[in-house]
Amino acid sequence: MKKTFILFIAGILCLSSCKKESLSVPESKSACSVQTSNPSGRSYSADSVISYPCTGSFCGLMPMNSNNFWIYEDSLFTDGVFKQVQYDTLRFTGTYRSLNDGLVWWESNISVGLPEKMYASDSALFSMEDRMFMEGIKDVKKEYGLFAGDSLRYLTAFEDAAAIGRSLKMTGTLSTPAGDFSHYLFIEKNARNFRKDQVCFMPGVGVIKYRQEKAVMGSPVVKLQKVSTLVKYYIE
Numbered sequence: 001m002k003k004t005f006i007l008f009i010a011g012i013l014c015l016s017s018c019k020k021e022s023l024s025v026p027e028s029k030s031a032c033s034v035q036t037s038n039p040s041g042r043s044y045s046a047d048s049v050i051s052y053p054c055t056g057s058f059c060g061l062m063p064m065n066s067n068n069f070w071i072y073e074d075s076l077f078t079d080g081v082f083k084q085v086q087y088d089t090l091r092f093t094g095t096y097r098s099l100n101d102g103l104v105w106w107e108s109n110i111s112v113g114l115p116e117k118m119y120a121s122d123s124a125l126f127s128m129e130d131r132m133f134m135e136g137i138k139d140v141k142k143e144y145g146l147f148a149g150d151s152l153r154y155l156t157a158f159e160d161a162a163a164i165g166r167s168l169k170m171t172g173t174l175s176t177p178a179g180d181f182s183h184y185l186f187i188e189k190n191a192r193n194f195r196k197d198q199v200c201f202m203p204g205v206g207v208i209k210y211r212q213e214k215a216v217m218g219s220p221v222v223k224l225q226k227v228s229t230l231v232k233y234y235i236e
Contacts, residue, residue: 032057032065032236035121037103040142043131044098049138052097054104057236060120061146061203064092064106065236070206072112072228073177079216080223087231090206098128112210112228113187113199115143132160144187144201156189163191174200174208178230181208193220205233 035058058064070090076083094107096117105128107117115127124145131137143156147167156165166188173182187199193215200209210228215221 032059032063035060035119037101037119037121038124038142039098039101039103039119039126039140040124042101042140044100044128044138044140046136046138048099049096049105049128050099052095052104054095054097058104058120060122061125061144062114062118062120062206063204063235064104064120066092066095067236068092068234070112070233071231072210073231075227075229077224077226079225088228112207113197113212114207118143144185144199146185146203158189158191158195158197161191161194163189163195165189170200176208176230178208178232181205184208194222196222205235206230 092106198211213222
């Protein structure tokens, strides 16, 4: 009887442990390579950036691995009017290598305010984009990064629209279904009468909240279009 009772208790503890583990974020399973390059201002010819099947883990401001994923709850609006909620999963489904410097570039499947194709160092995120009016050339610029002081203002852009950027170090806590995050970065890109993006970014984790406002064609008034909140994430 005593032995049966002990087995019963052990079974309950095992089930409790499994339930708790299924609700938590899995721990990193592999070592990662630290990224320290600064490719800002570089240009590549299109044929020098090749598809590259990358299976490693890369440490940086944004942790990169083809197995990583971030799940977001998206509240969708049409010109400021709420329409629906849906769930999206951010993954970096494309990987490329720039041959002249050996950097690995990661391409995302959805947008949460990050560059579509980017390299992440230990202190900044860099975008790679086609040069306007010059086919076959890809230019690199620094998008976001760590900085000294409490805030930073800089010139930036949305495609062909000039914008003003600002970054703030937040000391408070932002609560999401994925957890509570403190000491995160608040990043805003604002093109007046065209578009405004706001990104709450946690170094070493990624985007924890994203808000997008845009003006419709022919109107100078920006209105809310999307709010994405991190629900769960997995990082190797």
